[in-house]
Amino acid sequence: MGKNNTKILMQFTTLAMVLTIAMMVKEVKSIPICKVNTNDLEKCRPALAGRNPPPPGPDCCAVVKAADLECACRYKHNLSSYGINPARVKAAIHSCGARIPSCLRR
Structure with a gap:
């Protein structure tokens, strides 16, 4: 895999993690x-x-x-x-x- 593909994959993974955390935080705010x-x-x-x-x-x-x-x-x-x-x-x-x-x- 080239450097560009690795960079794109890392960015996508980071975005997925941020979205997952954001969804979890929203659930926690609800009581x-x-x-x-x-x-x-x-x-x-x-x-x-x-x-x-x-x-x-x-x-x-x-x-x-x-x-x-x-x-x-x-x-x-x-x-x-x-x-x-x-x-x-x-x-x-x-x-x-x-x-x-x-x-x-x-």
Whole structure:
């Protein structure tokens, strides 16, 4: 094998290793909170942020229905720091047909 082929093979191997590590790091950043993988919460962001959000889609509703929403009440006061409108959370939960947690019933 010539020097150019060896160099290309080494670069390809390095790229493959970097991509593998990046995928592993992304998985590590995801942690379960209230029975929901934190990466899955992004499926609901379109329905909870912005001026005229669309209704929650099926992927978001699956996340909502899997979540322990009473547990999620502990994080209610942190929502706006993530760009999420707390008022829209209740509407999204209702739209998905899930039970409204006690912290949002008022």
